[in-house]
Amino acid sequence: QHLLGLIDVRGESIAVGDLRRLLGQTPAADSPATRIIVLSINRDENRAVIALKTDRVIEVSELDKDSLGPVQGKGVFNWDDRLVVGIGRRNGRFVTVLSLEHMFRDISAGSKVRAA
Numbered sequence: 001q002h003l004l005g006l007i008d009v010r011g012e013s014i015a016v017g018d019l020r021r022l023l024g025q026t027p028a029a030d031s032p033a034t035r036i037i038v039l040s041i042n043r044d045e046n047r048a049v050i051a052l053k054t055d056r057v058i059e060v061s062e063l064d065k066d067s068l069g070p071v072q073g074k075g076v077f078n079w080d081d082r083l084v085v086g087i088g089r090r091n092g093r094f095v096t097v098l099s100l101e102h103m104f105r106d107i108s109a110g111s112k113v114r115a116a
Contacts, residue, residue, distance in 0.1 A: 002017045002018055002021050002022055003015060003016070003017055004016045004017065004018050004053060007036065007051055009038055009049075009051075012049070014038060014049055014050065014051045015050055015051065016036060016050075016051040016052070016053055017050065017051070017052050017053070018052070018053050019052045019053060019054050019055075020053075020055070022052070022103055023083070028055060031055070031056075033055065033056035034053065034054070034055060034056070035053075035054050035056060035057045036051050036052070036053050036054075037051065037052055037054060037057060037060075038050070038051045039051070039052065039100060041100045041101055041104060042101055043101065043104060048104075050104070059090075061090065061095075068085060068086030068087065068088045068097055069086055069087055069088060070086060070087075071084050071086065071087055072087075083098055083099055083102055083103050084096060084097065084098060084099065085097040085098065085099045
C-alpha cells in the first residue's frame with residue numbers, strides 16, 4: 001500500500017514510497033510540484049537508501065537537532081507523535097521534522113509493504 005515502484009539512481013534500484021500514504025493521508029494526483037526525494041536512513045545499524053514521493057519540496061535543509069523543541073499538546077490531538085522528532089522554526093515559519101527511522105521501523109513491524 002505504500003510502495004509505488006522502483007527508480008534507477010546511478011545504476012542502483014531504489015524503492016519509492018508515497019509519503020502521503022505513510023502519514024495516513026489519501027493519495028493525491030501528481031502535479032508539476034510533485035517531487036521524489038532520495039534519502040539515506042539508518043535501519044538496524046544498516047544504511048538504507050529509499051525514495052519518497054512528496055506533494056512538493058519547498059527547501060532542503062540540515063537542521064541542528066538541538067534547536068528543535070518538543071511537540072506541544074501531542075496527546076491531545078490523537079495523532080501519531082512517534083513520527084515527529086520535533087517542531088522548530090526556520091525564517092519565522094514552522095518546520096516539522098519527521099523521524100524516518102521510526103516511520104519505517106513501524107511499517108516493517110506492523111504492516112506489509114506491497115505495490116499499489
